[in-house]
Structure formats: C-alpha cells, structure tokens
Amino acid sequence: MSKIKTVSVALALFAAAACAAAPAPAQVEAAAPAQNDAVLQAVVDGAWRTPEERARDQYRHPAASLRFWGLRPGATIVEIEPGGGSWWTPILAPYAQRTGGRYVAGWLDLASPNATDRTRTARAAFLTEYADASIYGAVTAVDFGMHSGLALGDNEADFILVARAFHNWSRQGATERYMAEFFRTLRPGGVLAVEQHRAAPGADVAQSAPTGYVPESYVIEAAERAGFVLAGRSEINANPRDDRDHPFGVWTLPPIRRTAPQGQPADPTFDRAPYDAIGESDRMTLRFVKPG
Numbered sequence: 001m002s003k004i005k006t007v008s009v010a011l012a013l014f015a016a017a018a019c020a021a022a023p024a025p026a027q028v029e030a031a032a033p034a035q036n037d038a039v040l041q042a043v044v045d046g047a048w049r050t051p052e053e054r055a056r057d058q059y060r061h062p063a064a065s066l067r068f069w070g071l072r073p074g075a076t077i078v079e080i081e082p083g084g085g086s087w088w089t090p091i092l093a094p095y096a097q098r099t100g101g102r103y104v105a106g107w108l109d110l111a112s113p114n115a116t117d118r119t120r121t122a123r124a125a126f127l128t129e130y131a132d133a134s135i136y137g138a139v140t141a142v143d144f145g146m147h148s149g150l151a152l153g154d155n156e157a158d159f160i161l162v163a164r165a166f167h168n169w170s171r172q173g174a175t176e177r178y179m180a181e182f183f184r185t186l187r188p189g190g191v192l193a194v195e196q197h198r199a200a201p202g203a204d205v206a207q208s209a210p211t212g213y214v215p216e217s218y219v220i221e222a223a224e225r226a227g228f229v230l231a232g233r234s235e236i237n238a239n240p241r242d243d244r245d246h247p248f249g250v251w252t253l254p255p256i257r258r259t260a261p262q263g264q265p266a267d268p269t270f271d272r273a274p275y276d277a278i279g280e281s282d283r284m285t286l287r288f289v290k291p292g
Contacts, residue, residue, distance in 0.1 A: 109145025188292025
C-alpha cells in the first residue's frame with residue numbers, strides 16, 4: 001500500500017470514529033488515546049513532509065513528544081516563531097486540519113514600528129507555503145514580538161509550542177514578557193509545550209545562551225513566575241552524547257552544521273565527523289499547564 005493511501009486510510013478511520021455514536025464515558029477514555037495516536041502518526045508519516053524533515057524524526061520524536069505534551073483533537077494550536085517554515089508546522093497544521101482544530105503561527109510583529117517590507121514579505125511567503133487547505137487547513141499568522149506581545153485574545157489557545165527560542169529571548173530580555181503573554185492567551189487547563197537545547201544543570205544562562213543552550217531551571221522558573229504549573233518533564237529528546245562543547249555553539253551540530261563563525265565563509269578543512277556523530281542537541285522537553 002502506498003504511503004499516501006496508508007495515511008488516507010488512517011485519517012479516514014479517525015474521522016469515522018469521531019462521527020460514530022458517542023460511547024459511554026469509560027469507552028471514550030479508552031478509545032480517545034488510540035484514535036489520537038493514529039492521527040498523530042498519520043500526519044508524522046504525511047507524504048507532504050520532505051525527506052530532510054523526516055530524517056530529523058530520530059532526534060525529535062514528534063509523535064511521542066506530542067503525546068507527552070497532551071495535544072488533543074480540536075485544539076487551537078499556536079506555534080511560536082516558526083520561521084520561514086518550521087520543522088513542526090507540517091505536522092501541527094495538518095493535525096489541526098484533520099481533527100477540527102485551528103493552527104496559528106505567532107511570528108513576526110507587523111504592527112511594530114520596526115516592521116519592514118522584508119518582514120511583511122516573509123509573513124506572506126510563510127502563508128503561501130502553507131496555503132493548501134486540503135493538507136494544512138486554514139493556516140493563519142498573528143503578530144508576535146515585544147511590541148504586540150502575542151496578538152490573540154485572553155483564553156483563546158489550547159496548546160502553545162515553543163521550540164528552541166529561550167536562548168534568544170534570554171539575551172533580548174524577552175522571556176518574562178512572553179511567558180506572561182502565553183499565560184494570558186491559554187485557556188485554563190491549556191498547555192505550554194517546550195522543546196529547548198539544554199545546558200548543564202547549574203549553568204549561568206548569560207554564558208550558555210550565546211551558545212544556544214539554557215538550563216532547565218531557567219525555563220521552569222520563568223514559567224512558574226508567570227503562573228504556570230510544571231506538569232511533566234521527559235527525556236524523550238535527551239542526547240547524552242552532546243557535551244555542549246562545540247566551537248560554534250549548538251549550531252556546530254546537525255542540522256545547521258556550522259564550520260566557521262556566523263557570517264564567515266564555511267571552512268572546508270573543518271573536521272565535521274565528531275560533531276555529526278553526536279547528532280542533534282540534548283534537549284529538554286517540558287509540559288506546563290495553566291491552572292484553573
């Protein structure tokens with residue numbers, strides 16, 4: 001059976017189960033996780049994902065991570081700073097489309113006085129890339145930045161994903177502002193999901209953040225100050241081979257594979273072998289919940 005047909009069958013089974021007569025509460029509790037697992041795996045296996053994206057699954061464990069974070073059908077999903085096309089977007093947007101949910105990108109602050117034509121062009125290119133509603137649904141983007149905060153209403157989101165951003169925010173003095181915005185935007189019971197390059201315990205964030213890593217304690221303390229409760233920590237994306245001692249920070253490792261300081265030409269004599277052998281970075285995987 002072809003990959004596309006396999007995906008279609010899995011999604012059809014999920015849809016049929018959702019439309020069937022509602023079972024008793026005990027049956028709902030037993031059936032819902034299996035149905036959700038099926039649709040998660042179906043979008044992870046989606047034929048629209050590139051070979052390069054799929055090759056990274058061994059390091060990022062998308063289906064297992066989303067199960068751990070508790071992503072549920074029908075959720076309003078907000079992906080923070082997906083860039084020109086995040087690794088997560090081709091998973092999250094199709095999941096929302098297939099489960100009656102909504103996908104929103106919090107990316108670029110077009111309302112900021114510092115917004116440029118280049119900023120607007122990047123936003124438009126992102127929306128064009130994910131314009132196929134048959135795969136991605138109605139993808140939307142809202143302003144996100146120090147000027148606008150997260151341009152969504154109070155209690156509007158069910159699930160917010162932040163992937164590998166805290167090392168930047170810590171240097172910009174933005175972490176407290178953004179955590180408060182996530183808390184405001186999530187409904188009570190909503191989830192803040194975090195995937196982040198992880199520094200050694202006790203590391204000084206001022207020293208580790210420029211290399212791409214922050215300690216778990218930095219993220220947890222910032223989330224708790226905003227009002228979140230730490231609901232779970234997982235080692236699903238841990239990599240004990242990553243000693244964090246790399247000449248060009250985390251960007252020495254795959255997938256960036258930098259061989260010279262940023263802004264300088266690549267060094268063809270740089271020995272990549274030991275860094276490729278490490279694989280992608282050691283990462284924390286955290287689940288926070290808004291009480292209520």
